[in-house]
Amino acid sequence: MERIVINKPEITKKYKKQKASSSLQRKEGLQGYLFIAPWIIGFLFFMAGPLLFSLYGSFTNFNITSKMDFIGLDNFKKMFTNDPIIWLSLKNTLYYVVISVPLTTAGAVVLAVLLNQGIKGMRVFRTIFYLPAVLSGVGVYLLWMQLLSPSSGLVNTLLGFVGIDGPAWLTDPSWTKNALIFMKMWSVGGGMLLYLASLQGVSQSLYEAAEIDGATSFRKFFHITLPMITPVIFFDLVTSTIGAFQIFQEAYVMSESGDGGPANSLVFFNLHMWNKAFEVFDMGYAMAMSWVLFIIILVLTVFNLKIAPRWVHYEGEDRK
């Protein structure tokens, strides 16, 4: 009897607690939705509509003012059979992605490791290396156009000091894309900041244990540091791949009259799309192009996500 008397309130208490927590959950859920409401409403009003419209538009010959006829898959057919520039633009874009993404990622990791040393005045260096990531846009491109000027530019002048006859960066079609990649390397500070944060999160005990076992700093880097920051590398890789596919501004600003010259060497997918949309107002075609790019990026991102478990280590995760 006594037992029951003691137990009874406990049960009701537990029951009550459960009930309370579920109403709390509901309330928290509601508040959560409330807080993301601005984004959801913005998305529905300003993005979902245009998104769906562009999906429909990609099957039409829409040109803003006079035409909007459903033409089925004609835009996509034209893309694959009758537009030589689109293949060139895809090739240019792929070249840029394949070279620039690994380089900037590696650059950011190396820079972060260097700036993670406990040397006096490190904060100053971190700030200096991060600054280019803050400065962005057209001003920076114009600055680089001067730096990359073939005979009076600072870059070739410096190369001249060590006896290298620098290339005509932005006027020689075989160097233009490399010039952009080179320029991108300058602003790896953004990625560097992410890596720096994750480096500081790597537990010191791992290093201590490795040191006791006699590991060299080289081995420590490859067997502790690198695996521990793979989640961030993965994140950086995915987002910068997406970003690199969308390269536009650089080519638009840094090529003569924005046409992706010389000799089409800077015609990227998005620049070609922009030309189709805003130079000749073939909006339907441009919309179709944007969906093709979306699918390319989607496939690549899914691929990235699929192979991620092979090399990305999450702390405390069971590996089989």
Place this chain on the structure above:
Amino acid sequence: MKTVRKTLVSLLILAISFSLILAGCSSKESGGSKSSGTKDGEKVVIDFWTFWGSETRRPIIEKIIDDFNKSQDKIEVKHTYLPWGDVWTKNLASIAAGNPADLIINDINAVGHRAQNNQNTNLAKYIEQDPEVKDRFYPELYNASLYEGDPYALPFNTDTRLMFWNKDMFEEAGLDPNTPPKTWAELEEMGKKLDVKKGDKYERIGYLPNQGIGADVWMINADGKGYWDFDAKKAIINDESNVEALTWMKNYYDYYGDKTINSFKAEFGEQTADPFVAGKLAITTDNANFFTKIRDYGDGMNFGVAPLPAMEEGNGNSSWGGGFVAEIPKGAKHPDEAWEFLKYLTDVQAQEYWAVKNFDIVANKEAAEKAAGSAEFSEEGKMVYSEATENMKQTLLTPTPIEAPDYINLIQPEIESVLLGKKSPKEGLDAAQKAVEELVKSNKK
């Protein structure tokens, strides 16, 4: 209770912020329609869009508008400045939304395109009322504003390419400072005499055919036809004279070397100094209003101006020009009033004022000729301006062919690969011809 109140408060804040955002949008909306729709007392207010917002141009166009507003009491023109990068895209969006400006300054080369795509208003009925209006313009400009025989815009201003040469440098090189080159061969020969080389670097170059103009202008200069035959309505990119013009240009690249030419080009971008003004180039070919650069930064340079040299003697000195028109966007609320202002804008008084204040070649023939003798110009100014008006007789326009709106994008890269030595002139132009023919074919479908 407390939590409920919290939720309510946050909801309220959200609601308020949204209504504020919406209110912001809607008030903007009503402001926009007011400007181009309602009547201001008795006067009809019309909205005039230009991209002339600079310190020099804005006061000039606003003075013209002000003069018009004072000259009558029925129409009030309101000037809306939109940046160069936005104005035409915004125009399109506003036409699609059914709320466009009443008058806009737009590109002369694409009048036909806009007409075809319902973006501007057919002015035929107004021209019928005022038939003398069409005779005020240089015929080449008026013709560029026609689509299927009807005018869809009136030309406002234009330009023409001329040759400038530095007389002091001519003298120094032992050439007659008053006899500029008359043919391509002379231009090449004199140019080379004017070169100054230090070691293997050029301190000064006589002439480079890619400064100020491109291969396309030399092709027009060669036979009066560029990439497109407007009579036969077909691409003639690889015709003989075009190949010859490009070969001539390529010879310069071979003679001076890519590197010299590319560094010259890169060093003297549009934004920075001009090589002719900086004394690094003895002869240049450029727009007539290039004179203002010589005047403002040339430090009293002793120069001459002449038409572009002919390919061969007696071959004609055809030049190339472009310009802007004023047109009434499709769906404008007050086309009749806009036409009244359009007439004023292209009449002698307004055009002469624009010409003199801007040193810009205007579309109105009489105004341009008057401006050439304007007391406001220096002797040199008069010389250049009258040379330019004279040159208008042989200045050709290249309206974008309806059949191939983005043909330049297919041709330019080929020309660049030729100049870089990746293809022969014939190969490059053949490839461009083929690509444009394909484009025309696919656009016909």
